[in-house]
Amino acid sequence: MLRPEDFDFLAKLLKERSGLVITPDKAYLLESRLTPLARARNLKGIEDIVAKMRGHDEALARDVTEAMTTNESFFFRDTKPFDQFKDIVLPQVMAARMAKKSIRIWSAACSSGQEAYSLAMLLKEQSAKLNGWHVEIVGTDISVEMLDKAKAGLYSQFEVQRGLPIQMLVKYFKKKDESWQIDAGLRAMVQFREWNLLKDLRGLGQFDIVFCRNVLIYFDQPTKAGVLENISKLMPADAFLYLGGAETVLGISERFKPMAGQRGIYCLNKDGAATPSFPLKAPN
Amino acid sequence: MKSCLIVDDSKVIRMVAKKILNELGFRTEEAEDGIVALDRCIKQMPDAVLLDWNMPNMNGLEFLHELRKLPDGDRPIVVFCTTENDIDHIQEAITAGANEYIMKPFDSEILQAKFSQVGLL
Structure with missing residues (x-):
């Protein structure tokens, strides 16, 4: 379960870096997209990700932004x-x-x-x-x-x-x-x-x-x-x-x-x- | 309501396709090989055919050649749906008169996208 202070930190970071607005009802998106990132970096979970970013891990902040802003795309979308x-x-x-x-x-x-x-x-x-x-x-x-x-x-x-x-x-x-x-x-x-x-x-x-x-x-x-x-x-x-x-x-x-x-x-x-x-x- | 003939020797595939197509508003019929499918088309020409390639008795490509020779046989929109996923097979299907081509495995999103592309939806 995402802690409110971690949610706030992530929402602020994403807004500043990419303009992406994450509202509390979309918190599940943070869980679903950042959990694989945590696993790939041998971190326990989102809590660890936030802790590392609070220590100014620029590369991780960048990966978090990328993970959250990746959107689906397909050929000739909407024709x-x-x-x-x-x-x-x-x-x-x-x-x-x-x-x-x-x-x-x-x-x-x-x-x-x-x-x-x-x-x-x-x-x-x-x-x-x-x-x-x-x-x-x-x-x-x-x-x-x-x-x-x-x-x-x-x-x-x-x-x-x-x-x-x-x-x-x-x-x-x-x-x-x-x-x-x-x-x-x-x-x-x-x-x-x-x-x-x-x-x-x-x-x-x-x-x-x-x-x-x-x-x-x-x-x-x-x-x-x-x-x-x-x-x-x-x-x-x-x-x-x-x-x-x-x-x-x-x-x-x-x-x-x-x-x-x-x-x-x-x-x-x-x-x-x-x-x-x-x-x-x-x-x- | 448009009609679609589902031609596949796999009962499971026919069942899955039928469910998706019914949800998309199609009336469906089924055939387990090319011969049965051709017989169905002679009795009543469907608006669309979802067609497997590898089947006993008469395969999908042979069926397509025969279908296009029938009176009104150029009318149905034919969408291949097969595990054959190399360029040569796809090219052969297009040359024979297929309108679109789905490479298995497929899902409802792909089926819907392909049927939209050829104007069936």
Whole structure:
């Protein structure tokens, strides 16, 4: 049983490092995710983890954050955003970038890379139209472990069966022992970088299309507003933002407005007032 | 209500698939090999076929070839569901006219995802 003082310590640490809000009714998540970590480190349990972190064990604090922020991901999740990308957003961005023939796409909190690779596959399918274009996909996540998996592009049989059409599996993956590895050409299309969304994002550069789906749901309102504000600074006036189906900007940020008739897609609101800037806490 | 013919020589697999598909709103029928399945399709063409590969009498691939030759046989959406999990088998199934492919073991999440992908849900 998790002691209240340990819960408070962990909740505060996670909020500061990742923005993740853990409420007492979600204490079971701490138990289920941190118990294996304790075992792997030969510690007796969460109590020992907290004791070591109180002694400023940075590596352990990092592992705890990673264990708690790892979220599931699958190929072509929700399908519709990818249809919208192919049929509406990409053509609009291409028309707007015809002069420089360059597009940058960001998969924020990309976990093990399925969203970024889904986009890479879609772009590969459009390669005739994109001939002569430079398209860059950047995937970022707070978890080094997830990024290593993303870079390897190696997925279990279970993972490749969730959302990935079989024709895409045959075309873009190779079987490697009991796993499936995504084609080297597609891996080369995506650049994975460790980045905390609460940190200064400007080092990532500007993006024409941002996917930040099912991320804000884990944050409290001020953190959501701050992250949206920081994302907006990376977007030119005609860029697009994707949020998850259960997420919205309404009542949180005036920097974005929903794209008419396209659920889940947001454009910058030219008239929207900037949210008062404030520091988002995160370790460097 | 859409109909799905479950073709598998394992009674347990048929039972598991039937339960999942019923929960997804399908009316189901069962067949233990390709010959029985073909007979069922001749009598009434289903909307979907969940198809095992290795079965006695007539295997899944042979069944699929015969099904696609039948009048209206191009209508059912065929989802292979098999332990054959190498690229060559998958490619062979697609070439023969399979719409999707599930590698066993499977669960309700995978079955639902695959049926959604081919527009059955």
